[in-house]
Amino acid sequence: MTAHTLLRVSQVGKAFGGVQALKDVSMTLNRGEIYGLIGPNGAGKTTLFNCLTGLYVPDSGEFVFDDQPLISSAPDKTVRQGVARTFQNIRLFANMTALENVMVGRHARLRSNIISDILRTPFNRREEQTTEDQALQLMRYVGIAHRAHDLAKHLSYGDQRRLEIARALATQPKLLCLDEPAAGMNANETDGLRQLIEMIRLDGISVLLIEHDVQLVMGLCDRIAVLDYGELICEDIPSVVQKHPRVIEAYLGSGAHA
Amino acid sequence: MDIFLQQIINGVVLGSIYALVALGYTMVYGILGLINFAHGEVVMVGALVAYTVMTALLPTGLPPVLLALLALLVAAPVCMALAWIIERYAYRPLRHAPKLAPLISAIGVSILLQNLAMMIWGRSYHAFPDILPPLHYDIGGAQITLLQVVTILLAAGTMAALAWLIQRTAMGQAMRATAENPAIAALMGVPVNRIITLTFVIGAALAALAGLMVGANYSVAHYYMGFMLGLKAFTAAVLGGIGNITGAMLGGLLLGLIESLGGGYIEDLTGGFLGSNYQDIFAFLVLISVLVFRPGGLMGERVSERA
Numbered sequence: 001m002t003a004h005t006l007l008r009v010s011q012v013g014k015a016f017g018g019v020q021a022l023k024d025v026s027m028t029l030n031r032g033e034i035y036g037l038i039g040p041n042g043a044g045k046t047t048l049f050n051c052l053t054g055l056y057v058p059d060s061g062e063f064v065f066d067d068q069p070l071i072s073s074a075p076d077k078t079v080r081q082g083v084a085r086t087f088q089n090i091r092l093f094a095n096m097t098a099l100e101n102v103m104v105g106r107h108a109r110l111r112s113n114i115i116s117d118i119l120r121t122p123f124n125r126r127e128e129q130t131t132e133d134q135a136l137q138l139m140r141y142v143g144i145a146h147r148a149h150d151l152a153k154h155l156s157y158g159d160q161r162r163l164e165i166a167r168a169l170a171t172q173p174k175l176l177c178l179d180e181p182a183a184g185m186n187a188n189e190t191d192g193l194r195q196l197i198e199m200i201r202l203d204g205i206s207v208l209l210i211e212h213d214v215q216l217v218m219g220l221c222d223r224i225a226v227l228d229y230g231e232l233i234c235e236d237i238p239s240v241v242q243k244h245p246r247v248i249e250a251y252l253g254s255g256a257h258a
Numbered sequence: 259m260d261i262f263l264q265q266i267i268n269g270v271v272l273g274s275i276y277a278l279v280a281l282g283y284t285m286v287y288g289i290l291g292l293i294n295f296a297h298g299e300v301v302m303v304g305a306l307v308a309y310t311v312m313t314a315l316l317p318t319g320l321p322p323v324l325l326a327l328l329a330l331l332v333a334a335p336v337c338m339a340l341a342w343i344i345e346r347y348a349y350r351p352l353r354h355a356p357k358l359a360p361l362i363s364a365i366g367v368s369i370l371l372q373n374l375a376m377m378i379w380g381r382s383y384h385a386f387p388d389i390l391p392p393l394h395y396d397i398g399g400a401q402i403t404l405l406q407v408v409t410i411l412l413a414a415g416t417m418a419a420l421a422w423l424i425q426r427t428a429m430g431q432a433m434r435a436t437a438e439n440p441a442i443a444a445l446m447g448v449p450v451n452r453i454i455t456l457t458f459v460i461g462a463a464l465a466a467l468a469g470l471m472v473g474a475n476y477s478v479a480h481y482y483m484g485f486m487l488g489l490k491a492f493t494a495a496v497l498g499g500i501g502n503i504t505g506a507m508l509g510g511l512l513l514g515l516i517e518s519l520g521g522g523y524i525e526d527l528t529g530g531f532l533g534s535n536y537q538d539i540f541a542f543l544v545l546i547s548v549l550v551f552r553p554g555g556l557m558g559e560r561v562s563e564r565a
Contacts, residue, residue, distance in 0.1 A: 080447055170446075
C-alpha cells in the first residue's frame with residue numbers, strides 16, 4: 001500500500017442466499033480522489049457501500065482504510081475511522097430539525113457523556129456550543145443554512161440530499177461515500193451538486209461516488225470502477241472506461257459491437 | 259368536603275406516579291418497539307428496596323425525609339442495575355428475533371422477578387414508614403397533604419428534567435435519532451447499544467422514584483404490586499400514544515384523573531351496585547376504548563403498523 005492510497009478493497013465477496021452480489025472485488029482509492037463506482041442496476045454497487053460502511057459483513061476479503069483494517073459490522077466504529085455515507089433513498093431523521101440532523105452527525109466526534117451532560121460541565125457546554133456552530137457552518141457550506149430550524153421532512157428533495165451530505169460531513173470523514181446523490185435532480189440541481197462535490201474534494205476529503213448520471217460521473221471522477229453482476233470488470237480513468245469493450249457490453253448488451 | 263376537588267387532587271397524585279412509570283414503557287417502546295412488561299416489576303423492586311433501607315435505618319433516628327432520600331439513593335441504582343441486566347440478557351439476544359420473542363421474554367422476566375421478590379421479601383404486605391409529617395392544607399374544601407404536594411412537585415420536576423435531557427442534550431439527540439432509525443444513527447457514530455442501555459437505565463431510575471412514591475402515598479409495598487401498576491402505566495402510555503414522551507406524561511395524568519374520579523363516583527353512577535373498589539375497571543375501559551377507537555393514542559401516530 002503506497003502512501004497516497006486511502007482505501008484498498010481486497011477480494012471482497014458477499015452472497016445473499018444463492019446470489020453472489022459481490023465476487024472478489026478489489027480496487028484502490030487514492031487520497032484526494034473523486035472515484036466513481038458505476039454499473040447496471042443490481043451490479044452490487046450499494047452492496048459494496050454497505051459492506052464498506054459496516055452495515056453488512058462481507059463473506060470474504062477485507063477493507064484497509066488509511067492503513068487500518070476497517071471493522072466490519074460496527075458502523076459506529078467505521079464512521080469514527082473516517083468513512084461517511086449518504087443513501088440512495090434519503091434516510092434523514094425526519095422528525096428532527098435539519099440542524100439537529102447535522103448535530104447527530106457530530107456525535108462520532110463528541111467527547112461528552114451522560115454524566116457531563118447532566119452536570120453541565122463547562123467542557124460540555126463549550127462542546128455543545130461548538131457542535132451547534134459547526135453544524136450551522138456545514139449547513140452554510142452545502143447551502144441550506146436558511147432551513148436549519150425546519151424539520152428534515154419538510155425540506156425539498158434537493159435540500160434533503162444536501163442535508164444528508166452535511167450530516168455525513170459532520171462526522172469529519174476522510175472518505176465521503178455518496179450513493180446516487182443526483183437521483184431525481186434536475187439539470188440545475190445536478191450542476192450545483194457537481195460544484196459541491198468538487199468543493200468537498202478541494203477541502204481534502206476523498207469522494208466515492210455511485211451514480212447513474214453518466215455525464216456527471218465522466219465529468220467529475222478522476223477514476224472509475226465498473227461493476228457488473230458483482231464483478232469488477234474495469235478500473236481506469238473515464239476516457240478509457242468509456243471505450244472499454246466489457247463496459248459497453250455490460251451497459252448495451254453483447255450485440256452492441258457486433 | 260368537596261368530593262370533586264378531592265378526587266382531582268388524588269387523581270393528580272396517582273397520575274404523576276403513572277406518568278413516571280409510563281415514561282419507562284414509552285421510551286423503550288420508542289427505541290426498540292418492545293413493550294417491556296417487566297417494567298412494573300422494576301417499580302416493585304424499587305419500592306421494596308426503599309422499604310428495606312428505610313426500616314433498616316429507622317432505629318438510627320435520622321429524620322424520615324433523610325431516610326427516604328437514602329432509600330432512593332439505594333433503590334435507584336439497584337433498579338438501574340436490574341434494568342441493565344434485563345436488557346443485556348433478556349432482550350438484547352432477541353434484538354433481531356420476531357417481535358413476539360422479546361415480548362414473551364419480558365413476561366418471563368416479570369414472573370421471575372415477582373417470584374424472586376416473593377422469596378426475598380415474603381408474601382406479606384409491608385407497611386411503608388411515613389416519610390413526611392402528616393401535615394395537610396385545605397384548598398376549596400378539599401385537603402392536600404404535604405406528601406401529595408411533594409409527590410406532585412417531584413414528579414413534575416423529574417419529568418421536566420427528562421424532557422430537557424431528551425430535547426436539549428447531545429445524549430437526548432442521540433436517543434431521538436436512535437428511536438427514528440437505529441441503523442442510520444449507528445452510521446453517524448451514535449453508539450446505539452449504549453443508547454438503548456441508557457434508555458432502560460433512565461426508565462428504571464424513574465421507576466425507582468415511582469416505587470418510593472407509591473409506597474409513601476399508599477403506605478404499602480409487596481411483591482405483587484408491580485403487576486397492576488405496570489398494566490395501568492402501560493395503559494397510560496398507550497392512552498398518550500406509545501413511543502411519545504409527552505404522551506406518556508399526559509396519558510399518566512389523565513388516567514390518574516379518570517380512575518380517581520371514576521372511583522369516586524362509581525357508586526352514584528351505578529346506583530350503589532358497584533363500589534369504589536371497582537375503580538380498576540376504568541383503566542381497562544380506557545385501554546380497550548383507545549385500542550378500538552384511537553390505536554395511536556392521543557399524541558401518537560399509526561402504532562398499528564409497528565406493534
